[in-house]
Amino acid sequence: MATPAYTGPFGKAQAERLLWRAGFGPRPGEAARLAKLGLDEAVRSLVRPGPEKLVGPEPKEDRGRPLAPVDAYGHDHLWWLDRMVRTSRPLVERMTLVWHDWFATSNAGVGSQRLMLQQNALLRRHALGSFRELLLALTVDPAMLLWLSGTENTRRSPNENYARELMELFTLGEGNGYTERDVREQARALTGWRYTWRRGAGAVDFRFDRERHDPGMKVIFGRRGTFDWRDACNLCLQHPRHPRFLVEKLWGAFVPVPPDEATRAELERLYRTDYRVRPVLEAILRHPALYTGPRMVKPPAVYLAGLLRGLGRGVDTASWVWLGGMAGQRLFYPPDVAGWDDGRWLDTATFRGRWAVANYALSPYSLSDRRGPTVPNDPEAIVAGALRVVGEPTIRPETRELLLRFARSSLAGARTGWKAKAYPPLVANAVRQLLVTSPDYQTC
Amino acid sequence: MRALALLLALAAAGALLGAAQGAPAPQRMQVTEDEWSLALSRQRLRPGIALIEVFNLGQDAHDLVLQRRAPGARAVRVPRLDYFQRRTIRVRLAAGTYALWCSLPRHRERGMSATLRVR
Incomplete structure (x- = not known):
């Protein structure tokens, strides 16, 4: 007797879950492409992959120097994180x-x-x-x-x-x-x-x-x-x-x-x-x-690697080392021989770490009224933009509604004057942060 | 004349930028300290600038001295580090043999010393 196989619809949402559980989340467009293969082929592509290709920018530390995984503290962590982000x-x-x-x-x-x-x-x-x-x-x-x-x-x-x-x-x-x-x-x-x-x-x-x-x-x-x-x-x-x-x-x-x-x-x-x-x-x-079945909390390393994949950002800062520790998962340093305690992935201390991870990950994409594209004074457009920047993840309608409500209330007093220009980018930054720290994005 | 000066200034700036971009990354080495040993991640380095990270994985505090075995060679010192503390120093290495040791009382005698070759 074979194990049962899922026979329901295999669309983008299911492909996203598969890519998060069996990997580090999708790059933009990857979930839709995987969904087109159907369940069997999608799973086969994961369990029988071709030769590895590392796709994306080479990793570097803050000063632009290449990593030295054998010779510098934390570069082992960065080196592996880079593999998670760029692997095929x-x-x-x-x-x-x-x-x-x-x-x-x-x-x-x-x-x-x-x-x-x-x-x-x-x-x-x-x-x-x-x-x-x-x-x-x-x-x-x-x-x-x-x-x-x-x-x-x-x-x-x-x-x-x-x-x-x-x-x-x-x-x-x-x-x-x-x-x-x-x-x-x-x-x-x-x-x-x-x-x-x-x-x-x-x-x-x-x-x-x-x-x-x-x-x-x-x-x-x-x-x-x-x-x-x-x-x-x-x-x-x-x-x-x-x-x-x-x-x-x-x-x-x-x-x-x-x-x-x-x-x-x-x-x-x-x-x-x-x-x-x-x-x-x-x-x-x-x-x-x-x-x-029920959703799973993403381990901190998976969460970060997936966030970087969604953003199209490579490993370009050593901050991921201490942030990984703060979120509860410093690679190569599990707490003891029993490994990491999954029950601590979302406690009050490690959630603060995840919040900081999200903040650091999004910071190069931070919007301002003084530079970059003009952000429309439009809650719908701001939420859509937030989803776009992290690769269009699937979220529940109620989460979307909460983000919209936040954007609407934040923009309510900014219809005219300097606030009409200054508030939208600030609200957009906040919506992005709320999106990637939402239960929908922290779990899969 | 003014245009020529501008062109020369731009060319010089370009050359400087090129030099900065093309400069090789400094070589790196990690020295792990423990009771009673020093372990180097590289046994040999090339002459030139190196970033040396000292990482104390021992339970006691340790420091580190790096000195070329040559008359009058200056010693480079890394101050005391507690457990899991680390410090990176940037040094210019000349060809030769360097001694490394922990200078806290009796630590060197107990085994906290090593040799690095630069050539």
Whole structure:
């Protein structure tokens, strides 16, 4: 039995939701073009994209210098944000973000932007591929080995850090089908990784050292063997509770309500064959729940990247680094190994960050009565102009009416005199800010 | 004569603008500090202007000294930084070998030193 597919109208609004959930929102006109493909082709274009093309202006910092992602604080964040803005393969980039959150690694513990960027490339390489290959690669990824003490885990002094998170956060879920003994035995299986410390360069030459590995008999999930790090991963993948964990977590990245039992079972079947993520993603992106269910809050990085895509603006300021932190999502610095807490995307502190993000994003387009085009003293035209500047997003009629009401009341006392010229651009700027901070634009 | 002066002024302004636009971006390097190590994002730089960012990821405060290994070479100092603080300095590097270290008591001896080659 195949998973159900959405059969309702697939117009611009549905294409917009798909592009926001599976990417970083549409560029102007992109949603309408995608809608013309129909649902199946639209989803196929996302899960089977061509080679990546970066479209738009090259990123730069405030003084116009090129980014130095390995050598300057925050440029890692800007570099990735630029990929989100300019990519022609939005789902690949979005899944890279999903995996970054799933296998949350922070440079606060790694201390090397170079190693973090190497991990980022690994996530991107496996973005739509095999979860097994991704898990194996990440288990021995240098940034992960540093972050979760993999290189401190030796036969003489086992460290349970990675073993615990491997099961709790990456493959099974907290307390879901494993015991404390399994954690200790998994830690033994994962022993053996080390690096060379080179003065001035830090940790280099990460490798497996047989002398550090515990080759003894272990019992994991009731199975006996002289397991090593590959076995540790494979045992988790073969655990009967793993497919359900993966399906529910992956589904949750795209749909805010749990899947029904039949859907979940079918997604598990799709995944179980060979741990491939792409067919599961394809089924999720075609599922009716994605198009008819409740709206999702856009993660801050997605919100900003999409806003810049809509505006046609590239990455041209380092302000996005501190603003990203203020809105709750500094890339490469998730708060802990559990990743970001989605429940905080729109709290009173992070909403203030989003407001500032919107303000900074719109500032180059700010209107004035002293320069630029004349803004008509017309509420309808002002609201239409605000929608146009961010790429004509679909909004609810009631939101449009609220914006109109605000524009009307703000212009009411400005029919004649200097106010007739000075007020419209001010009102237009305010309407733009209200539009992109409205619930309609903060969610998808 | 006045027109010629204007043309010359415009040409000079154009040349200056061109120089500014064509000037290569300064090379950059990050020095990450931790207990008890310094890690450089580049082991080698070219002679010329460089932006060096010092980023303290350790739990203690640290500073940084950069000095070319040559008689009479002047030391460049980055003041104490607390956890997660950073400071970028702009320096002109001559060819040679530079020593970097944290000058707080016993930090260098504990391992907070590194070598940068400029050539």
